[in-house]
Amino acid sequence: xxELTPQPIQRSRTYDLVAQRLIDLIASNELGPGSPVPTERExxxxxxVGRSSVREALRILESQGVLAPGPGGALVVADxxxxxxxxxxxxxxxxxxxxxxxxxxxxxxxxEAAGAAAWRRTAAHIGMMRSAVEAMAASLEAGNARAYIxxxxxxxxxxxx
Numbered sequence: 001x002x003e004l005t006p007q008p009i010q011r012s013r014t015y016d017l018v019a020q021r022l023i024d025l026i027a028s029n030e031l032g033p034g035s036p037v038p039t040e041r042e043x044x045x046x047x048x049v050g051r052s053s054v055r056e057a058l059r060i061l062e063s064q065g066v067l068a069p070g071p072g073g074a075l076v077v078a079d080x081x082x083x084x085x086x087x088x089x090x091x092x093x094x095x096x097x098x099x100x101x102x103x104x105x106x107x108x109x110x111x112e113a114a115g116a117a118a119w120r121r122t123a124a125h126i127g128m129m130r131s132a133v134e135a136m137a138a139s140l141e142a143g144n145a146r147a148y149i150x151x152x153x154x155x156x157x158x159x160x161x
Contacts, residue, residue: 013053014049014050014053015053015054015056015057015060016057017047017049018043018047018049018053018054018057019057019060019061021047022037022043022057022058022061022066022067023061023066026066026077031077032077033077033078033079034070034076034077034079035076035077036070036074036075036076037058037067037074037075037076037077039074040054040055040058043057043058058075062075065078066078125158128154128155128158129155129158131154132151132152132154132155132158133151133155135147135150135151135154136148136151136152136155139151
């Protein structure tokens, strides 16, 4: 047998495994935006884990913006999870933010996002964007900043219902 370099094996925490299972359900669309998340008790029974592990998994996913408070205090799947936004906010809060580094990161992400959107676009998307651009032009002509911002947001979020 060859000489092995000792390397510790990463142990998964139960709450990390529960959180990953929930993320898998969301990624597979079994739980969609606005869907209620099963209760702590239900999740503990389904996954055969303690409620404290489930509670911690839910707390982590809520802090990451994957889950959100819903009606009656229950958790629901967030409409638009933005874990990257929250992570960037945390990085900027904990250390000095170098504007050049943040601009470079934003440029990289936006170019990739625009490329992916271009490949996935449909005629309906193009129609929504064209309508938003027309609204932006009209609002500029009218000097209506609020309407311009609303149209700009519609342009960037154009997607089929």
